[in-house]
Amino acid sequence: AEHYGIPTISTGDIFRANIKNKTELGKKVLEYTSQGFLVPDELTNEIVRDRLAQDDAKNGWILDGYPRNVAQLDEILEGLGEQLDAVVALTAPTNVLLERMAKRAKEEGRADDTPEAIQNRLNTYDKETTPVLDIYQQRGKLVTVNGVGEIDAISEEIVKALDAKLG
Numbered sequence: 001a002e003h004y005g006i007p008t009i010s011t012g013d014i015f016r017a018n019i020k021n022k023t024e025l026g027k028k029v030l031e032y033t034s035q036g037f038l039v040p041d042e043l044t045n046e047i048v049r050d051r052l053a054q055d056d057a058k059n060g061w062i063l064d065g066y067p068r069n070v071a072q073l074d075e076i077l078e079g080l081g082e083q084l085d086a087v088v089a090l091t092a093p094t095n096v097l098l099e100r101m102a103k104r105a106k107e108e109g110r111a112d113d114t115p116e117a118i119q120n121r122l123n124t125y126d127k128e129t130t131p132v133l134d135i136y137q138q139r140g141k142l143v144t145v146n147g148v149g150e151i152d153a154i155s156e157e158i159v160k161a162l163d164a165k166l167g
C-alpha cells in the first residue's frame with residue numbers, strides 16, 4: 001500500500017475494530033469471527049462497498065482478506081463494477097502457519113487464535129477460499145508469492161511480481 005500510495009482495506013481489521021468498540025456490527029459478527037467462521041456475505045459485502053466508496057479509495061486499493069468465497073468474488077467484480085488488476089496469494093506450509101498463529105496468540109491474544117478457531121479457519125480456507133484462487137488463476141489475475149521469509153524481502157517480492165504483472 002505504501003509503495004503504490006493506496007489504502008489497504010482489511011475486512012478482518014474492520015471487524016476487529018467494531019468488536020472492540022462494541023458497535024452493532026461488532027456484536028453481530030463476534031459469534032462468527034471468534035469461532036473462525038466466515039461472517040455472512042451480506043454483512044461483509046456491505047462494509048466493503050461502503051469502504052470502497054470513501055474518498056481515499058478513488059485511485060485504487062488493496063483488499064486484504066476479501067473476497068474469501070465465490071459469492072464475494074461475484075459481488076466485487078460484478079456488483080461493484082470494479083475490475084481487479086491482480087490477486088496476490090501468499091503461500092506458506094501449514095506447519096509454518098500454525099507456528100505463526102501460536103506465536104500471535106501469545107503476543108496479541110486474538111480471540112480467534114484458539115486451536116479450534118484456527119482449525120476452522122484453515123478448513124474454511126481450503127473449502128471456500130481456494131476456489132476463489134482457481135478462478136483468478138483461470139482469469140490470468142493470480143500472482144503467487146512465497147510467504148515464508150523476512151517481511152521486507154517478501155514485500156519486495158510482492159512489488160516485483162505485481163509490477164511485472166501490471167506492466
Ligand code: AMP
Nearest residue numbers: 011012032033037038039044065066068
Ligand atoms: P482475518 O483478519 O482476515 O483473518 O479475518 C478474521 C476473521 O474475520 C475471519 O476469520 C472471519 O471470521 C472474518 N472475516 C474477515 N474477512 C472476511 C470475509 N471476506 N468474509 C467473511 N468473513 C471475514
